[in-house]
Amino acid sequence: MSIDFYWRLPTHGCHSTIRRGSYDRGDWSPIGPYNQSPGLGREGRDDGFRYIDHLAEIAKAAEISGFVGGLIPSFPNTDDPWVISPLLARETKTFRFMIAFQPGFLNPVQAARLSASLQRATGGRTVYNIITGGGGPAQLWWGDSFEHDDRYGRTTEFLDVLKGVWKGGDFSYKGRFYQVEDGGLSPLLAKEKIPEIWFSGSSDAALKSAAKHADYYLSWLEPFDALTDKFARVKERTAALGRQQKCAVRLDLVARATEEEAWRDVRIGFENVTDETRARWRGQATDSVGAARQAALRPTEAKRYDELIVGPNLWGGFNLLRGGPALGIVGNYEQCAAKLDELIGRGADAFILAGTPHLEEAYRIGEEVLPLLGRSASALQQAAE
Numbered sequence: 569m570s571i572d573f574y575w576r577l578p579t580h581g582c583h584s585t586i587r588r589g590s591y592d593r594g595d596w597s598p599i600g601p602y603n604q605s606p607g608l609g610r611e612g613r614d615d616g617f618r619y620i621d622h623l624a625e626i627a628k629a630a631e632i633s634g635f636v637g638g639l640i641p642s643f644p645n646t647d648d649p650w651v652i653s654p655l656l657a658r659e660t661k662t663f664r665f666m667i668a669f670q671p672g673f674l675n676p677v678q679a680a681r682l683s684a685s686l687q688r689a690t691g692g693r694t695v696y697n698i699i700t701g702g703g704g705p706a707q708l709w710w711g712d713s714f715e716h717d718d719r720y721g722r723t724t725e726f727l728d729v730l731k732g733v734w735k736g737g738d739f740s741y742k743g744r745f746y747q748v749e750d751g752g753l754s755p756l757l758a759k760e761k762i763p764e765i766w767f768s769g770s771s772d773a774a775l776k777s778a779a780k781h782a783d784y785y786l787s788w789l790e791p792f793d794a795l796t797d798k799f800a801r802v803k804e805r806t807a808a809l810g811r812q813q814k815c816a817v818r819l820d821l822v823a824r825a826t827e828e829e830a831w832r833d834v835r836i837g838f839e840n841v842t843d844e845t846r847a848r849w850r851g852q853a854t855d856s857v858g859a860a861r862q863a864a865l866r867p868t869e870a871k872r873y874d875e876l877i878v879g880p881n882l883w884g885g886f887n888l889l890r891g892g893p894a895l896g897i898v899g900n901y902e903q904c905a906a907k908l909d910e911l912i913g914r915g916a917d918a919f920i921l922a923g924t925p926h927l928e929e930a931y932r933i934g935e936e937v938l939p940l941l942g943r944s945a946s947a948l949q950q951a952a953e
C-alpha cells in the first residue's frame with residue numbers, strides 16, 4: 569500500500585531555526601531588513617514580497633521533495649486557507665491543498681459550490697481537514713457558542729448536506745441545523761470529485777462523526793500504544809457502519825545527521841523558551857479532548873528538556889518551540905524513518921509531517937528521511953512476521 573506524505577504549510581508564520589522561538593519569517597513579528605516575506609530593502613522600504621510568496625516556496629520545496637500535498641491550518645491569527653489554496657495551486661503542478669476549516673462557519677451548499685469550483689480550477693487538488701473547534705475563548709472569537717457535542721452534530725449534518733447536494737439533481741434535507749429544499753449542484757460542478765475528507769478530533773463525538781463521513785481519521789501524535797488503540801477503535805467503528813477509513817498522523821520531526829545534533833537543537837530550543845510562551849500554552853481554555861491528551865504530557869511545567877523525553881526518540885515539548893501539539897520525533901535520519909515505519913506497522917496509512925524552518929526542513933526530510941522508509945530494522949522485522 570502506498571503511504572501519502574503531506575507537509576504542513578505554516579500559515580501562522582515560521583521561525584528561521586528551531587533553536588529560537590521568535591516568528592522571524594512573515595509579519596507576525598516586527599518587520600526588519602532581513603525579514604523573509606515580507607521584508608524591508610536596504611533603504612528600509614517594502615521589498616515587495618508577501619507571506620504568500622514564502623508559502624509558495626515551501627509548497628514547491630515540499631512538492632519537489634516527494635510530498636503529495638500540504639496542510640493549511642486555520643486559526644484566528646492565520647490567513648484564510650480558502651484564499652491561500654487557489655493562489656498556491658497556480659504555483660505548483662500536482663501538489664494537493666488540505667484546507668482546514670470549521671464546517672459550522674460556512675453554509676454547506678456554498679461550501680460545496682466553492683469546493684467544486686476549486687476542484688474544477690485545480691484539477692481536483694482540494695482536500696479537507698474538517699476541524700470542529702476547541703471551545704473556550706477561541707470558539708467565541710468566531711462568534712460560535714455551541715457546546716462541544718452540538719458542534720460535532722452540526723459537522724455531521726454539514727457533511728450530510730455537502731455530500732447530498734454534490735450528487736446533483738434534487739436534494740432535500742431537514743435536519744436540526746440545516747434545511748435544504750430541492751437543492752443540488754449544477755451538472756458541470758457535480759461531476760467534480762468531492763474532496764477527500766480528513767477529520768480531526770479525539771472525543772467520542774468526533775469519532776462518531778468521522779465514522780460516518782471521513783476518508784481519513786487524523787490524529788496528532790500520541791504515545792504509540794495510545795495511538796494504536798485509537799486507530800483500532802476508529803477502524804472498528806467505521807467497519808460497523810459498513811465503511812472503511814484510513815488513519816493518519818500529524819507530527820513534527822527534528823531529524824539530523826546524528827542523534828546528538830538533533831537533541832542539541834531541541835535542548836537549545838527548550839532553553840530559549842520564555843516564561844511568556846509557557847504561560848500562553850498553560851492558560852488556554854479549551855474543551856478539546858485531543859488538546860487535553862497533549863497537555864497531559866505537562867510540557868509547560870518541565871524545567872529541563874530531557875524531562876520531556878517520553879520514549880526512545882519521542883519528545884513531548886514541541887508546543888513550547890512552535891505552538892500546536894506537544895509530541896514529536898527527534899533523532900538521526902534512520903531513527904526518524906524507523907519511528908515512521910513503526911507507526912505504519914501500528915496502523916498509520918498517511919502522514920502530515922512538519923519541521924522548522926518549514927522551507928529547509930521540507931527538503932531535508934524529503935531527501936534524507938523519506939527515502940529510508942521501509943528499510944529500517946523494525947519494518948523489515950514486521951514484514952518478516
Ligand SMILES: Cc1cc2nc3c(=O)[nH]c(=O)nc-3n(C[C@H](O)[C@H](O)[C@H](O)COP(=O)(O)O)c2cc1C
Pocket residue numbers: 640641642643668698699700701702768769770771772773774786787788818855856857858859
Ligand atoms: C491534526 C489536527 C489538526 C488540527 N488543526 C486545527 C486547525 O488548523 N485549526 C483549529 O482550530 N483546530 C485544529 N485542530 C483541532 C481539532 O479540530 C478540534 O477542534 C479539537 O481536536 C477538538 O476536538 P476533540 O475534543 O474531539 O479533540 C486540529 C486537530 C488535529 C488532530
